[in-house]
Amino acid sequence: MASNVENVSASQLRVSSEMQEMFCEECEQYSTEYKPAEGYCVDCCMYLCEVSLLYHKGQQHNIQDKYTMPQDSCSEKCSAHSNKRIKFYCENCEEIACSECKKTHHQNCLDVSDLAAVVKGDEQAKELEDLLEDMGELSEDLENTKKEIKSNVEYIASQETIEKLKISNQNAKRVADYSKLQEEIIENFDKQMEETTANMKRERQKLVEKLSEEMRKFQEKLDNAEKDLTKACKSLTTSDQTNLDSLMEKTLTIIDELKISSANLKGEENSGKKCHLFIAIKNAKHKTRNLRNSLSEIKKENRIKYNSTEQPQTNQTNQTPESNTSHFSYEETPEPRKETTAAFYSSIETHYSGFQTSCLLSVNTLTVAYSEANSLLLVQDIMQKKPAFQTIYMFSKLWAITKVKDNKVAVTLPNEGTIRLITFSNSMTVTNSDDIKVKGRCYGISCSNDYLIVSTVSHFFHSGKVQILDMSGNVLKVLDKDCNNKALFSNPLYLALSPDNETIYVSDWDKNTVTCLTFDGKIKAIYKDNQLLGPCQLTTDELGSVYVCGRLSNNVHQLSPLLNKVKILLDGSEELAYPVSVSHCMNKNRLYLGMWSNNIKVFNLSQV
Structure with missing residues (x-):
């Protein structure tokens, strides 16, 4: 490595x-x-x-x-x-x-x-070996991030030149089209001139002079529009460049700190003082966790704006070009869709089966809510070959789980119409539990800042809705109707949020759909595909890609942020056995897929 x-x-x-x-x-x-x-x-x-x-x-x-x-x-x-x-x-x-x-x-x-x-024993030798291996992986991840930032820097450097060339070519074409239009007008007039008197010849000359003046004004407008657009393009690329320079500086700082931490560990190891080495290992562990968190923040910010220059469509038979007030637009476009490949990494045997949802509390701890078992399973040390398990038994059926804070989760109990907030200690023991009552049977749940987004279902009426609550359970917004006042959902069992917490994704079991909408209830897109049956839990990665499990179709679909189908990432021939839960680890770029049977499959993701 x-x-x-x-x-x-x-x-x-x-x-x-x-x-x-x-x-x-x-x-x-x-x-x-x-x-x-x-x-x-x-x-x-x-x-x-x-x-x-x-x-x-x-x-x-x-x-x-x-x-x-x-x-x-x-x-x-x-x-x-x-x-x-x-x-x-x-x-x-x-x-x-x-x-x-x-x-x-x-x-x-x-x-x-x-x-x-x-x-006295050799336990810290293994601990040191694991720590140095983890630091090695972090170092490799940092190098990859540095390469991605460098690639983005090269891209925005060339973007301005490309757009200026596009503008110049478009200008030339529009001038040529306008010249052709003027030639047609003159030719038509020439035909009429053959049948007219000398007076019409004078009128022709006046028209030629008028058109010449219009061409001059039109060219002047195009030149001014080009200058304004070039200035806007430069302003946007400069903003991206400044942000990327800052991210590169932060990345290099983390690399230096990691090297220093590694060198200190080796120095203590070579000193032969095992007590000092023990203390150094513990300190390095805390330092490595902090560096990894810093890298996660850098990855979230490592984005560039994708812009495109467009010209308005005009009907030149009834609208002259010089009368058009808008010649070009320079707008931000959705981020290009990036295909992902998934490679099987490992399998975690859990001894539980059936409907489930999962979420990552940290890079080392996965929480899984098993509905039929009325149990919350904590899978700790998931980076190790043999993770540790801890089971928390509930007295009622639980359905979905979401992370609220680093040590806090929210779980839905549909039979009780309750959201339970559970707080853990550093050793993952339950220290506090609070309940929030919800109107209706609550299923899917996500958390955005100080708000809870929860889906409720009325099975008697075959209808569902999405509610936005504050942390006290007060309903702030209900999303259940489209613009035609028709029901949006039938059986919305699972929710997810975009990385910027501005978009809600809802999977509907009965309709076999995924719906993308804003917090105000505006529908942005609906995904329906005959290869997605029984959609269950869904999640997003740091680039906004959506991954949704098909329980009945036995596959995992990758969608764009606006729910365009990118690809079927995994199907039944690739280690799958009816996936129902999915969580994405940003630090390792991994998917944790919970199967209907008693195991969780782990896949490494990479960009094509």
């Missing part, structure tokens, strides 16, 4: 061959003397001299002699207690601690271990 970060295997971890001399911690604490340690008290986690050992033996403590006691200690001082050395690591809180921190902050924690005992 090409990367700015060198991969380091666990076998490259080295421990200093020199045995460190340990000193009695009681003497150091109470008398500021440094006496060599002759043993180690396992119960107190302290190195002790010969005199202190006698006291601890009298207390029936577990004592190790100087030959069996731990030989690796940490010399770093606690950031909160400068006179205390770091000696412990809390598995529950994932924090290092001195003896004072252990008493005050971790007295109720069950897994607080001596740091020397923690680093």
Whole structure:
């Protein structure tokens, strides 16, 4: 794998061959003397001299002699207690601690271990290897992003030249067309002139002079329009260039920070001080997560405007060109559709089946709502070969799930007409749960800033609607009718939002359609295809492409932001078994497809 970060295997971890001399911690604490340690008290986690050992033996403590006691200690001082050395690591809180921190902050924690005992094994070698591999992937992702930005820079540099040439060619054609029109007028007049008197010859001359003046004015208008359009074109490309320059600067900064973080890790590894390496790994993990979040923001902003120069259609038989007040328009066009290819990556066995929806809480955590099982499944460490699973059982049927914040999701409970907001701790345990009542049976759900978008269905009347709510459950807008006051939906079970949170996508199970509309209820497009049957969950990527699962057609369709069919991305011959849920990971550019059977298929996406 090409990367700015060198991969380091666990076998490259080295421990200093020199045995460190340990000193009695009681003497150091109470008398500021440094006496060599002759043993180690396992119960107190302290190195002790010969005199202190006698006291601890009298207390029936577990004592190790100087030959069996731990030989690796940490010399770093606690950031909160400068006179205390770091000696412990809390598995529950994932924090290092001195003896004072252990008493005050971790007295109720069950897994607080001596740091020397923690680093004695080879676990951190695997952790280091995984971290460096992740950093290597991030580095590769950064390089690809840099190439994409460079490509966009080259594109906008050439756009102005192309548009100016197009304008010049269009001007020449219009002048030629207008000249031809004038020639036809003159020819018709010449025929009449043969039958007229000398007076008509004078009228002809006047007409020629008039047309010549009109041509001069028309040419002048075209020249002015060309100047205005060139100025507008330059202004737009300059704006894109400024934005791309800023994104490139941010990307290069992340690359430099990643290199520094990698170099620090290697330096600590080569020092042979495993405690220091342990702390460096933890710090690098936090740093890498922050860098990845920064890269995600860069990807969202790495877009350029696609513009096109157009000229109005005029009927030159009843409208003269010089009377036209609009000669050219320079408008932003929808982003060109980009086809995507999908390559099978892995399969995650979940042991649940049936209707489901999913959403990513983070790059490492996938949440899946299983309707028939009344269960919310948390799939953690999804980047690993063996992810961890945690099941939260509900007392009612649940349907759809969406991310509200990094540690908060919203789940619909259709039988109760309730939206349940669930908050998780860092260790993914439920810390809070609030309910919002909804009028009707609620199914699909998405979140946009401080608003919830939810679909409700009345199965008795075979009709559905989309409601926009605030976080207290107050209905702000109801979307259920088209411009002809006809019902928009029959069975809208799933929702998704565009990356800019300005467009709502709704899949309708009964109509086999996907509808694209604004928050004001304006219909932008409706997608219907005989190869899409039983549409289920749908999602969007950072470029606005829409991916929708066909449960009954056993495929996944890729659509443009305005619901033009790009392609059938996956069908039944490509590892599919009736997909019903789909989530897109922007950081890895992956699709997580939940099957009707008990597994989730993972696919890597790439642009054609």
